Amino acid sequence: MIAEKRLRDRGQAFPIYVVVVAGLLFAALAFFAVGQASVTRSNAQGAADAAALAAALEARDNLVPGLDLALLKPKDWEDVLDGGRLYLSKGCEEAPDFAARNDATARCTRTALSFTVEVRTNRTVGKSVIPDTDSMHGTANATAVIEPRCHLGSPTPPTQPADPPDAGSEDPAPIKIRCRGGKEVDFDPLKPNPWRTLARTLFDVRLAD
Structure with missing residues (x-):
């Protein structure tokens, strides 16, 4: 009788074990799917951050066509x-290319010196126990801003030549620029620095909070 009772108990417990194991397996697969979704979302955010920063940097490093400093x-x-x-529209023109390097598509909008990029990953979360994850793409957005950090100082008087110049032939005076942190920049129209080099001193680029 005791042996029969033990067999009956084991028979009754087996379906419970099956249900418990199946539940644990489903939970593990669901947790994995959540992890996949998190990675996809992280990839999207990384692509958005990179594209927004790239758009702002591209705009900062280029002046409007035809401008002679x-x-x-x-x-x-x-x-x-x-x-x-600054050649601001050039930034948004470049954003989709930068997003494509991170396997994503992007849409860029600009307001003044601010660039907002909305990104959608080309890859999906993938198949999982959670319905429709194989059609779920990662999405994210990021905003980067160009911040002016300098202002115009007093013009630097030109050096007077030994012989008086002809009327109307006086060389333009260098431009003195004062920046945060006490840094000073002298722009000499006769020996102009490349704009890309100058721009990195005159402007900061960062992701918006």
């Missing part, structure tokens, strides 16, 4: 230092 008057430099002469 050597011909600008001091008052025109105020607009340059405020970001008004």
Whole structure:
């Protein structure tokens, strides 16, 4: 009788074991699916951050076509230092290419010196025990801003030559620029520095909080 009772108990417990094991297996697969979704979302955010920063950097490093810094008057430099002469539309033109390098598609919008990129990964979460994950793409957005960090200082008086110059032939004075942290930049119209080098001093680029 005791042996028969033990066999009966084991027979009754076996379905419970099956249910418990199946539940644990489902939970493990669901947890894995959540992990896959998290990785996909992380990839999307990384692509968005990279594309937004790249758009802002591309805009910062390029001036509007045809602009010659050597011909600008001091008052025109105020607009340059405020970001008004940057080739801003070029940034959003480049954003989709940068997103594609991270296996994603992107849409970029610009407001003043701010670039917002919305990204969708080409890859999906993949098949899992959770329905429709094989059609779920990672999405994210990021905003990068260009921040002016300098202002116009007093023009540097030109060096007077030994012989008086002819009327109307006076060389333009170098432009003195003062930046945060006490840094000073002298732009010499006769020996202009490349804009990309100058821009990295004049402007900061960062992701918006």
